[in-house]
Amino acid sequence: MIEVRNLTKRYGELTAISNISFTAEKGQILGFLGPNGAGKTTTMRIITGFMPATSGTVKIAGYDIFNDSYECRRRIGYLPESPPLYGDMTVVTYLRFVGRIRGIAKADLTDAVDRVLRSCGLEDVPHRVIGHLSKGYRQRVGLAQAMIHSPSVLVLDEPTIGLDPRQIIDIRTLIKELAADRTVILSTHILPEVSQLCDKVVIINQGRIVVEDMLANLTRDTSLEQVFLRYISQDSAVPSGVAEGTA
Amino acid sequence: MKNALTIAGKELRSAFVSPIAYVVLTGFMLLGGWFFFNLLNRFNFLVQIYMSFRNPEVQMRLNLNELVVAPLLGNLSVVLIILVPVITMRSFAEEKRAGTYELLLTSPLSIAEIVMGKFLGVVAFLVVMLALTAVYPAILLVYGNPEPGIIASGYLGLFLLAVAFATVGLLTSSFTDNQIVAAVSCLIVLLLLYVISWPAETAGPTLAAVLRYLSLTEHFSEMVKGVIETKDLIYFGSVITLALYLTHRSVESVRWR
Numbered sequence: 001m002i003e004v005r006n007l008t009k010r011y012g013e014l015t016a017i018s019n020i021s022f023t024a025e026k027g028q029i030l031g032f033l034g035p036n037g038a039g040k041t042t043t044m045r046i047i048t049g050f051m052p053a054t055s056g057t058v059k060i061a062g063y064d065i066f067n068d069s070y071e072c073r074r075r076i077g078y079l080p081e082s083p084p085l086y087g088d089m090t091v092v093t094y095l096r097f098v099g100r101i102r103g104i105a106k107a108d109l110t111d112a113v114d115r116v117l118r119s120c121g122l123e124d125v126p127h128r129v130i131g132h133l134s135k136g137y138r139q140r141v142g143l144a145q146a147m148i149h150s151p152s153v154l155v156l157d158e159p160t161i162g163l164d165p166r167q168i169i170d171i172r173t174l175i176k177e178l179a180a181d182r183t184v185i186l187s188t189h190i191l192p193e194v195s196q197l198c199d200k201v202v203i204i205n206q207g208r209i210v211v212e213d214m215l216a217n218l219t220r221d222t223s224l225e226q227v228f229l230r231y232i233s234q235d236s237a238v239p240s241g242v243a244e245g246t247a
Numbered sequence: 248m249k250n251a252l253t254i255a256g257k258e259l260r261s262a263f264v265s266p267i268a269y270v271v272l273t274g275f276m277l278l279g280g281w282f283f284f285n286l287l288n289r290f291n292f293l294v295q296i297y298m299s300f301r302n303p304e305v306q307m308r309l310n311l312n313e314l315v316v317a318p319l320l321g322n323l324s325v326v327l328i329i330l331v332p333v334i335t336m337r338s339f340a341e342e343k344r345a346g347t348y349e350l351l352l353t354s355p356l357s358i359a360e361i362v363m364g365k366f367l368g369v370v371a372f373l374v375v376m377l378a379l380t381a382v383y384p385a386i387l388l389v390y391g392n393p394e395p396g397i398i399a400s401g402y403l404g405l406f407l408l409a410v411a412f413a414t415v416g417l418l419t420s421s422f423t424d425n426q427i428v429a430a431v432s433c434l435i436v437l438l439l440l441y442v443i444s445w446p447a448e449t450a451g452p453t454l455a456a457v458l459r460y461l462s463l464t465e466h467f468s469e470m471v472k473g474v475i476e477t478k479d480l481i482y483f484g485s486v487i488t489l490a491l492y493l494t495h496r497s498v499e500s501v502r503w504r
Contacts, residue, residue: 048353052502074355084350086257088264100253101354145350 001183007056017207031198032187077151083142087131102149116144135162254364283383311393332433335416336426343424397473404470407483414490421497
């Protein structure tokens with residue numbers, strides 16, 4: 001479903017990501033992990049067609065993101081790090097606008113908006129102005145816009161940030177449901193979330209992939225925290241004792 | 248095209264929920280009213296003077312178009328130089344700052360649709376803005392006898408001028424994520440285009456012709472006089488097309504940076 005091959009992105013002298021490759025299948029949730037500044041957001045921006053790679057290819061459902069950008073973008077729902085919201089619109093106006101530009105026919109728009117209002121728990125605030133909503137609600141509006149057109153690929157950059165524990169559980173259940181017939185790429189810092197949700201884990205450090213494996217294989221005889229710390233400290237050779245506790 | 252209209256609708260709606268639209272429209276009407284009142288006052292004064300001189304020939308030559316409408320449109324065009332950058336400064340800069348640029352660029356929209364949508368949104372706003380000032384010539388038509396054709400030609404000129412200003416504003420807004428930078432750089436470009444013909448008086452004939460051709464004011468003032476010539480229409484058309492093309496390239500540049 002998603003096939004990333006030898007992706008490299010340079011900003012002048014700086015190499016943000018180098019030679020990244022991984023794949024995710026339909027029905028999989030791929031956990032995309034890495035410390036801050038590792039290149040997660042850059043990779044996601046390339047996958048979603050926001051900006052091109054310096055070299056390498058991304059294929060979404062067989063379409064190349066550079067050459068068939070339009071076909072790819074129709075199939076992707078993207079929640080960036082900060083939800084892309086218009087603070088002066090109400091929730092419903094905003095979702096209708098996003099639905100329109102994502103190509104939902106006018107006749108189906110009301111149904112699509114109702115569906116995401118329900119699934120993202122926004123039924124209480126449909127006519128509130130987005131700028132006046134709390135962070136948790138705004139995050140959920142961000143999630144709603146990513147899935148309004150029922151995309152076959154969902155790219156979520158820290159979807160549960162700013163939510164309260166009950167909302168986190170709701171959103172995780174939702175992501176799990178969504179993933180049944182989709183591909184989800186989930187970037188997060190919350191490792192228990194990855195343990196609960198993801199089938200596959202990709203860890204990126206300093207712009208390079210350090211591990212790509214199924215979650216079950218990685219955590220056979222150790223915790224995900226330990227795996228994460230081991231892989232991200234490999235080249236800086238941190239003593240193994242550090243692995244306890246922090247994360 | 249459908250997508251462009253969706254974006255244009257969004258632009259127009261967000262203009263009218265923000266205070267900027269109301270401040271701009273009120274200011275434009277207020278200044279317009281002040282210009283109109285004073286020009287009309289002067290006109291009445293002149294009429295009275297010539298009446299007291301019992302000089303009906305000169306009195307007959309006093310002309311509402313020349314003495315009221317033309318200077319009114321000229322003054323409004325100067326106000327537009329200042330207000331149009333304020334209207335357009337948000338268009339791209341605000342999207343970048345709010346992160347909604349990512350939403351637009353990762354949606355299945357072409358860049359032409361995005362730019363066209365922004366453009367049509369601003370044009371619709373300018374139509375509202377200029378339509379409100381039509382009340383002044385309407386008063387003249389009711390109580391006086393100005394030449395409607397010349398008024399229409401002047402308004403066409405003012406509209407084309409405003410649209411050309413707006414495309415420059417879209418272009419500068421697409422360069423930055425800072426609204427102030429967008430507005431100020433647009434203002435400077437517009438002022439330059441306004442005064443670019445100043446050295447024409449002392450320059451050689453070729454350079455003078457080029458400078459006069461580049462000046463927005465020269466083309467506009469021809470239309471205020473009631474002269475609609477193809478060369479002026481082509482001039483405004485070229486400015487608008489060029490600025491929109493450059494905006495398109497500027498938005499697209501995120502794809503090759």
